[in-house]
Amino acid sequence: MLSLNRIPVREQNPDLRKHNFEEVCFGYNEEEAVKEAARCLNCKKPMCVSGCPVSIDIPRFIKHVKNSEFEKAAQVIAESSSLPGVCGRVCPQESQCEGKCILGKKGEAVAIGKLERFVADWSREHNIDLSKKSPFNGKTVAVIGSGPSGLSCAGDLAKMGYGVTVYEDLHEIGGVLVYGIPEFRLPKEKVVKPEIDNLKKLGVKIETNIIIGKTITVDDLFDKEGFSAIFIGSGAGSPRFMNITGENLNGVFSANEFLTRVNLMKAYKKEYDTPVHVGKKVAVIGGGNVAIDAARTAIRLGSEAFLVYRRSKDELPARAEEVHHAEEEGLNFRLLSNPIEIISDDKFWVKGLKCLKMELGEPDESGRRRPVPIKDSEFIIDVDSVIISIGTSPNPLITSSTKGLEKNSKGCIVTDGEDGRTSRKGIFAGGDAVTGAATVILAMSAGRKAAKAIDEYIQNN
Amino acid sequence: MYKILTKKNIAPETFYMEIEAPKVAKSAKPGHFIMVKADEQAERIPLTVCDVDTKKGSVTIIFKAVGASTELLAGFDEGDSYLDFAGPLGNETELLSEDLEDLKTKKIMFIAGGIGAAPVHPQIKWLYENGIKPDVILGARSKDNLILLSEIEKMADNFYTVTDDGSYGRKALVTEVLEDLIVKEKKHYDLVITIGPLLMMKFVCLVTKKHDVKTIVSLNTLMVCGMGMCGACRATINNETKFTCVDGPEFDGHQVDFDEILNRQSIYKDEEKEKLYQFAHSEQEFKNRRK
Incomplete structure (x- = not known):
């Protein structure tokens, strides 16, 4: 049955x-x-x-x-x-x-x-070796960024016989998998590292501490390093702020900063040097997976956490399972609340978060009901830290240093159709660098499609 | 791994390190900085590129061992290696994008305080190699703390030194010298570039604002990534939030909210103290990390 x-x-x-x-x-x-x-x-x-x-x-x-x-x-x-x-x-x-x-x-x-x-x-x-690769075909491809899109693109190309070099600007490989997603959701040593090691077994070379656009330019990769094609999977790592009063007070952090300190720099371990500061009470602004990750990290560091989101629970973009786990761990939800000011004490530290109560109106372009402020509904959440998690944009380092690489008004690299072709011949892109912040699997999918397109491009040139 | 080719203790707690980093050496320009991470457990520390030797493939950094992490850096010896060394980061100095002939007609003044002599050095050197000798005011707490003195002096046009205790040069603040030059000696400057302690830069900017002299400062705020993804380094410039790592580190000094940066420098004061205490009380463990 x-x-x-x-x-x-x-x-x-x-x-x-x-x-x-x-x-x-x-x-x-x-x-x-x-x-x-x-x-x-x-x-x-x-x-x-x-x-x-x-x-x-x-x-x-x-x-x-x-x-x-x-x-x-x-x-x-x-x-x-x-x-x-x-x-x-x-x-x-x-x-x-x-x-x-x-x-x-x-x-x-x-x-x-x-x-x-x-x-x-x-x-x-059980140490199963899954690396089935073809012999080296004499062509090399550079992959910029070692996050999910770059790694899956690199893996597919290596399996086809290309010599692949992945360039990472941080000191660790994995992109958002190591700096963004917390250990309690995605163990680094146990899961991320072995899966990256599998790529190395396929012959993928990885160079850390190389900032493309600074250490070497995209054009150098073609002209001096002799790569036949380039895949840009540089992600969307630049944190957005709300432009409200008090955002630069002591005790206000972007979720990226907070999570990078804890995940990449391992600030939660005593033997690591990078400090992390989380107050007794922290407000996390936002409703996505990153906001939930930041709130649950703050709880683990001993803080009482409040999630401040301007719509209702049904509209939370975070995964249901994560929201459920966060509730079990004691996260307080302050829904239908829109922050308008971060209040300072006399020493320039956060003392509270001033919000407006919201109600849901007509659906907006995203199809979700638009939050509308309720008149005279100001209230203050008593917190001593604020973590801002309202989204990220692509880092401009590569687009600003590469001539002829078209980007849109949001700073995303413009691609032609699904295969990641950009405005520059031989340059492909995918993942958050193209779509803006999305999911790991969509980035992987973009990386795979681009690998196929890169193969076709090289075969025909 | 990035090998330490030369280590010199050039002033009290002040270290000169020449690091083997050929790719950084090839692309670094005056104004750039690097992020160094001594070992697995260490912090990422931003330091200005002080000099490069493209033949040797080396980059020189100068830093003062004033906290737990800089002490760790200082604990490494010649032949040891730092684990990570990434760069160049930030924007090259604005001077490099100016028309050289135009620059030659301008009177430029550098004002450096303490360790700030290190980041002004490559800029002065670049000007000197292009046939321009700027005026320089070099200040420090005492004679011992004046670094790169002879190197900078030979490239300067008019060269002034001050110390807080009068042990070398005039016993004065850099701002007093500047004020005297402008007011008493009626000297005209088209551009002032000042790098050093935040308070010094703040007061230099107050003087130059009064006399309407364009002033560039280089901000070394708290950083984690150094490449625009964390926002730890944000500062208010002309009422707008900027990331000093990707938007700077140089800014128009008259637009910088120095008080906010001064406040933000203290965010991790307590955690920093705790780490220093830890280091002091587990000296063996700390020593073991110096390799």
Whole structure:
């Protein structure tokens, strides 16, 4: 008899986990994974695959799991994704593969994400070598940025036989996977590093501390380094501020700064030197995954956290699972609240956040109901830190130093269609640098499509 | 890994380090800075490029060991290597984009305080190599703390030194010398470039504003990334928030909100004290990290 409910996944107790940076979700063990995989109907026309930005053959890998053929399952996923341990953890499955699962109509969708994660973890723990590469074809490609789009582009090109060099401006590889997403959601040593090591096994060269546009220019990559093509996956790392009074007070941080200190610089560990400051009470402004990450990080550093968002809970752009986890950990929601001023004490430190109450009006261009201020509804949230998480824009370093590379009014690189072709011959781009801030999996998908286009471009030139 | 080719203790707690970093050396221009991270656990520290040797592929930095992290940097010896060294970052000095013939007709004054002599050095050197000798005021707490004295003196037109205690040059503040030059000696300056402690830059700007002399300052605010992704370095310039790492580090000094930057420098005061305490009380562990 088919169960309408999925096999529950074991998680760290909220009261315990809010004091540590260990991973929240433990994932399935073999027995649980096999049981959950048995729920898959193996549909003739699998809708889940069409919901996956990188088109993993989901029913096929799940069938292998059901038969306890975990290595075969890993091989199926590897055909389409080089970062399964990452995606199994951070993809918004509920609006992608799982959102399309036929079981979801009557009961709970198959836990595709958790199964992907299980397969990735199993294959890593069993040292399965998934690197199938072709012999070097004599051509080289430069990839700028070692985030999800750059890594998946590099992986695909390496498998085709290209010599690939990835340039990263920070000292660590992984982009947003290492500086943005916290350890308790995506373990760095356990998950991110091994998946990057798999790319190195494919022969991908990675150079850190190279700032393209400063250390070397895009034109140098062609003219002096002799690359045949370039992929730009430099992300959207520049934090936006609200332009309200008090934003430069002591105790106000961008979510990027706060998370970079904690994740990349490991400020949560005593033996690391980079300081992080989080007050007794912190207001995090925003409602996306980054805002939730920042709030949950603040809780773990001992702060009482308030999430200040101008719409209602239904409109929160963050993943439902993360919102749920944050609630369990004691995050306070101040919804329908729009910050208008950060209040200072006499020493230039944050003393409070002044907000206006909002109500929802007619839907706006995004289809979500527009928040409208309620007259004379000012109130103050008593906090001593504020973290601003209202979005990021692409960093202008590359576009401003590369002649003829077209960008739009938001600073995003303009590409022609889906394959990432830019206004400059031989230069392709993808991920947040093109779309503005989006998800890990969409960036990976863009990287993969660009890899295919780069291959075609080089073959025809 | 980035090898330390030369290490010199050039003044009290002040270190001159020549670092092997060929790619940075090739692209660094006056005004640029780098981010250095000594080892796995260390902070990323922004330091101005003081000099480059493209033949040797080396970059020179000068810093004062005043906090936990700069002490860690200073603890490394010749032959040791820093783990990370990224750059060049920031914008090259505005001078480089000016018309050279036009620059030759202008009277330029550099005012450097303490360790600020290090970042003005490459700018003065660039002018000198292009046949321009600027006036320079070099100030420090005492004679011992005057760095790059002879190097800068030989490239300067009129050269003035001041110390707080009078142990070398005039016992005065740099602003007093500047005021005297403009008011008493009726000297005309087209441009003042000042780098040093924030308070000194603030007061130099007050003087030059009064006399309507264009003034460039270089801001060394708190930074984490150095490349525009964290916003830790933000400062208010002409009532607008700017990131000193990508929008600067040079700005029109008359537009800078110095008081805000002075306040922001203290954000991590308590954490910094705690780290220094930790270092002081676990000397062996600290020593072990110097490799």
